[in-house]
Structures are given as structure tokens and as C-alpha cells.
Amino acid sequence: MSGSRLPSISLARTVPADADVVVVGIAPGPAGGVLLGVPADVEKSVTRQLGRPLLALARSLGAEAKLGTATVVPGPGDLRIVLTGLPSADATPEQVRRAAGTGVRTAAGVSGAAGLRIAVSLDAVEPEVIRGAAEGALLGAYRYQKQTASPEPAAVGALTIVSASGKAEARQAVSTAVIIAEAVCAARDWINLPANLLYPESFADDARTRAKAARIGVEVLDETQLRKEGYGGLLAVGGGSSHPPRLVRYSYAPRGARFHLALVGKGITFDSGGLDLKTPEGMYTMKCDMSGAAAVLAATRAIADLGLKISITAYACLAENLPSGTAYRPSDVLTIHGGKTVENANSDAEGRLVMADGLARSNADDADLVVDIATLTGACMVALGLRTAGLMASDDLTADRVLDAAESAGELFWQLPIPEEIGDGLKSSVADLRSSSTKRYGGALTAAAFLREFVDPDRSWAHLDIAGPAFNDGEAYDYVPTGGTGFGVRTLIALATALAS
Template identity: 35%
Template sequence: MSAFSYFERASVFADAAKDGRPIYALTPGELEGEDLDEGAREWVRANGFKAKSGEFLPVPGAGGVLAAALLGLGDAPKDAPFVTGSLAQRLPEGNWYLAAGDVEVHAAALGFSLGSYRFDRFKSAPETKARLCPPDGSERAELDRQTAGVFLARDLVNLPTNHMGPEALEDAFRRLGAHYGANVSVTSGDALLDENFPMIHAVGRAGAEAPRLLDMRWGRTGAPKVTLVGKGVCFDTGGLDIKPPSSMLLMKKDMGGAANVMGLALMVMDAGLDVDLRVLVPAVENAIAGNAFRPSDILTSRKGLTVQIDNTDAEGRLVLADALALACEETPDLLIDMATLTGAARVALGPDVAPFYTHDTALAGALSAASEAEHDPLWRMPLVAAYDDMLTTKVADITNAPSGGFAGSITAALFLNRFVEPGTRWAHFDIYGWNPKAKPHAPVGGEAQGIRALYRVLRERYGEA
């Protein structure tokens, strides 16, 4: 698998095509079909196997030796494209191949690969020993590449903050850059003030580890400029507007935007796309101390806009604003930011569907098409111009937390829009970055959202150098 060593995973794919035992992925209506011999059909009937989605049944052969496996697809297999993910943990050691089934070749193989993930940094987990022979028509390198990017994002989010604070995130960022020969620079501590990143400094200055801006550059000079910005709030107490304990339990994942853009950057660099790539991650901890920024403070941003702080728990948009302003100074051809930004996005679309915002209709169409093709759920939300007035405040150019509670995800996007230069091809993703319940291809925990769809758009637009 193409990944830097800190997050390396052994590939789950066998080298020899169809050198192994068969997997029959079947709908209920196919149980009596010609793909199964009479002995297997009798075994199905004896075990009450109904081919419900995700249902699994080992099939013995002569002498009781395991000869095959059955996987239920349910009545609507296209509604569960990664149902094969459960096989990575359930199949015994050895090589397996998909012998039959109404499944997409790429999705079936990718689901199996993604389903092999386990976060075992602090607790041992069984090693995945089952290997899948890549189906005909699948691209082994692409499967490994996408799996590596997703696993990187999952690992980063899953690590608790005492193992993934700003310093550790910088280390992971540098390791990623070094693996692909990228140039990495870091602006840290009071140097943020010297270099005019005042809001990144303000949000992170109360943390035990200094706030910093991570900056990675890779690719061909003169190629289209693609800039990725990821929110790297390694823990969010809420600041002086402190969160209740129940709301703090998952706040290690508040750097999910950073984790996702790093996973996407891995895919882009590993594929050798013809881009001039830049990755920006403001890495901070929103902590509480005597020097913490306060409600009613007024901050002057890198862009020069003044921001009234009406809630210190709306900190992610502040660090992103300085990073977006920096990104726009180079006039990128495409600017993407990703952030675990608002609870309002979860209320609107739940944990599995990531909303995105853009003024660019063509980009929105490409993202929506890629979302459907890659089974990577995205949904375009509107940048409602009339709601921009909600950001108005009497004593500064803009507030970071509009009152009233309406349209929280939209107003957060509109806030960021103020720091993006007009005419920039830009998209903002308000992701959750977490699976609250297990799926066939993903356990409970950190998750990559939107980056497989984004990678498809980038690959189609820019291809290899």
C-alpha cells in the first residue's frame, strides 16, 4: 500500500488472480440459481440463510473443508455498495475471489479493503489475514491509494489529543510530506503574530502546545494551483464558553478537517496528479487559561477584517479565515476547505452526509456526480446571500457567532466566504468525521468524508503529470 510508514497498512489484496476460494454475493432471488450446486443450496436451506444484506454463511465442501462463502446482498444491493466490507473481518485466512454477485467491481473491492481497518494503537486487534483477489476490471493501485488516504484520516481522528496535539499533528504532516518529497514549513507560537496570522494565534495561545500553521507544497510549478485547507483544532473545550462534558467527549475529532485534507493530499501525491498542490493546516488547541481569548474580544484578521467574538466555541472559522486569506494571496485555481465546523450541519443532514458550499455551479455538479459514483455522500447547500446580514455587528466588521440560532451551517460558510477572494473557485465542506455506529466497511470512530469524491474530481480534471 502506498502510505508513509507511520500509518502504513498491509494490503488486503492477493497477487494471484482467482487463486483461492469463491465468494458468492447473492440477492434472495438468486439463492436457487445456477451459481450454486445442489449441495450448496441444501446447506443454504438447512441454515436458514435468506441473503439479507450483510448476512454471511461459510459453505463446507468435501470432507468438511471450507469451500466457499455466501454473502447476502438483500433486495436492494445498490443501496449498500460496500457490504463486502464485513468479509475482511469474517473470512478465515487465505485467498478469496468474488465468483458471482450483482455488485460493482470497484465498490466491492474497495469495501473489502476499507473493512479491514482496525484502530489498534492502544489495544490489540486480530490481524486481518483474508486476502481478496482483485476482481477483473479493478485497479489495484487505485484501491490501495484510496484505502491509504482513508486509513490515514481515520487514524489521525481516532488518536486522542495527548497523542495527537498540535505537535504530533505537525509530526504526521511532516512525515506525509517527506514521504512524497514535498516541502513543509511551519509558523509557530508568537511567530504567527510576526507573520500576520492573528486569529490562529488568538485561538491557540492558551493551549499547552503552541499554535501553528502547517504549510506543505508539492507538484509541478506552473501546473494548476490546488490548495487544501483543513481545520486542525486538536481539542476543543469551547474555550471560555466552555462545552458541557457530554459535548467534549468527541472533541479529539475537531481536527477532522485536517485529517481529511491530509488523506486527500496523500491520494493526490501518490497518484502523481499534474497539480501545484498546497496544503494548509492551522493546528491549535482551544483551551482555557488566563491568556485565552474572550467573548466580546475584537480580533483583526489577516485579511484586515475585524471580528467580534460572540462565542469562543465558534473558533474553527477563525483559524480557517486566516488560512483561507493566505491561500487566496496566490490566486489558486481551486480552493477546498474541510472542517468539523457546526452541529447545525448534523441536525440538517445527519452524520453520514457531508454538506458542501460553493458558488461554482460546474464544480458543484462535478462533486455531486463524483459523490454518487464513489458512494461518498455529499449534498450541496446554499450560500444564501440574504443570510449574510446575520453576520452584522455594531462594533466590528463581522461576528463569529450570529445570534438567533438559525441556519448555523450556512452562516458559518458565509463567514468563511468573507475571507475568500471574489471569483475564486472555492468549496467548503462541513464534515462530521466520525461514524457513530459501525458499518460493513467502517467501525465506530474516525472517518474520511468527501475525500474519495474530491479525489475523483481532481483526477478527472488534472490527471497525471
């Protein structure tokens, strides 16, 4: 799998002498702002060589104390200074994460940048803030290695997080950040791969390879096993493609674990809409429709690497949705794993069918909590936009657990309801239920109500609809690149961390 190469990262008390760029902060304050993390010798050198204090020079070049902004300022010698905006001198870990990402991404975007040695100096002292700076820097440095005969050198070669803290907790914060960033970037790499290179079999092979160096058990069901065990959703959705479906099952069960978390991810490696064909414009980015599967696989590997005392069972439901003579049809009746039947209403509402198989299979694991994650509905994007994901859950306690984890991770979720009447549109005269509602409105809520039908009624369950933030087809911002974002990975890791404690 061709993908990204993350730079090395270290922790230091001072800016290394060989640094090419130093990223510092600018926050609101008197006289146009206050600078954060600027080494005294650098500030003196700028004043001496350029005849103006660094803050005055930065303000004249348009530097703002605002998240998402960054200004490149010449420093002494060949050193470049990037001033990244912060909303406060006492910024939160997520604000520092965003500022570090913006600063590093801006430095990496300078013309001719290659192998840069970047120091991030934002006055980070507390472990969580140090971790935020390290995660933001690593994620901001991400560049997907495009498919080419002439690979370009990485823009960022090495990162240094500058902090006055030399405690073991500070070093551990950086180590944790590396594991989390690697997981997010692994998900980004999978999402960014074109569908002719990432399809169910190759995705399953990559997933098996990624688990080898960790204490993760792997099981992959091929089309023969799926047929034998009655996975009618996966077989139907994948039936139109020459690349047959797969179900990947990860299991991580460390000694001493007292909580069992099951994760189910949607893995449609390409979604044409099937016989209910999408428009060309609507189809172009549909290599990203496996973002949920990428998230659960990458998060499970990170949870194992972190050594968290929690049992994880993760399912990646992999299929390619294409039209052909063997494709499933609207009005077909499918038998999902476990025996429940579904009248297919729309072949472009395929994700819920493969997820139904995964959720039904997870019931046998007897997990304490089941979380599914999917790029499931355009309706959720209409409701919440492109940067906020939807959350629906079996109960408010479960929802609060996920929301707390998301806040800790710095990812945006908003809880939506599953009203009692929303399921009325799923009634079918020819099967146990329809896959889509007969009614137009509340599509995201209806999809969640459908999925709930395949989870044991007494099971704690949360559904994450990440259709909006999973893929960014606009300009990069903060630590978020254009293309696959890896959204959801950090929330799943934060949830596992909280449940393991």
C-alpha cells in the same frame, strides 16, 4: 504514530487454495436469490458434505440480498463462506464497495480471527467495480491498533480480489484502490489518536513525516511565525492550551499540471468549547474535530502517489481549544490573516476562526478552485443526519463538480444554499463581522457565509461540512468502522482526478 496495518492485497482469477474465507454475493432472484462469485467446486462440496445446496443453506441461516447484511456459512474443510448482500447482480462500484466491506468486516469479526486469508469473489470484471471491491475489502479490514502493551494480531492478513479479468486495467484498479485506502486509513488513524498524543506540534510532525516519501513540499508555521504573519484566528483559538497552534502547508506541483486546487482543513485536535465549555458528553469525542485537516493531508499524499497532473496546495489549520487564563473570550476582536477583523461571539465556534486564517492565506496561491473541509457545525448534523455531509459553494458549477466527485467516490453530500439574507446576522458594531449570527436558525448556512468572507470574491470555492459522517460513535457498518471514518478523503481524490483529466 500508532495506527492500523492494512493487509496485503492481490488480484487472481480463482480463489487461492490456502484461503480461510471466501466472500461471495447474494442478490435478488428467483428461488430466494442468486449467488455471485461462488466457485463451482466450493458449491459442489457444500452440497455433497452438507446435503443441501449453498443457496438453500444460506437462506435457512437468514442470508438476505440486502446491502449491509452478511451470513457466515460452513464450507468444505476449514473454509468459511461469507455471503454478503447485494441489491442487484449488476451492482454499482459503491454497492460492491459496501458489500465487500461488510463481508470482510464480518469475517474479521469471527471469534479468534487472526491473520485470515480472505478471497473476495463478487463477479467483478470492470475496472471500476474491481476497484470498488478492493477498496471495500481494505477499508472493511481496517482495525485501529489501540494503545496497549500487548498488541493484538491483525484479524486479516491477506486479501485476494477474484476476477475473470486479467487485464492491465484490472491490476491498475487494485493498485489505485491500495493508495486510496491507505489515505483513508491514515486519516482514520490520526482521528482515532487521543488528544494527549495528537496535538498541533505532534500532528505537524506526523504530517511532515508522511510527506517525506512523496514529491510534496512541507512548510510548518509555529506560534512565533503565526504571530509575525498575523494569523489571529489560530493564535486566539490555540491560546488557551499549552500546545501552541500550527499551520501546515503542503505543496504538490508536478510538471504538466494545468489546474491548481487549494484545500483547507480544520484541525482542532481537541475541542473543549473553550470558555464556552461543552458538556462532558459533548466533549468526549472531540478528538475528531481535526478530521478536515486529516482529510486534506491524507488526500494530498494520495494525489501525489497517484501521480495526478494537478497542482495542490493544502493547509491544515491546527489548534487545541481549551479554557485557561490565556484563552480567548466571547466579545474579543481578532485580526485574521490579511487584516479582516472578527468579533468573537462564541469560543465553541472556533473552527471557522482557524479556517478563516487558512482561507485568507490560500488567496495568495491564486488557485483555480478552493475547497475547505471541516467538522464545522452541529446544525449540519441536525439538517442532514450522521451519514450525509453538507456542501455549500460559490456557484452551481463548482457545486456540481464536487457532487460528481462525491458520487464517483461513494460519499454522500447534499447541497445547501447560502441565502443573501443569512449574512445579516454577522454584522458587528465593533469589528468587520461577527463570528456567529445573532439569529438562532440556519447555523450551517451562517458558518458558510462567514467563511466566504475570507475567500477572494472571484474565486471558485466550495465548503464541505462533514460534522456528521466524520466520526462514527455507533456500530460499524459496511466498510465504515467505529471511530474515525476518514470521510472526505475519497471525494477530494476523486475531485483532483477529474480536474486533472
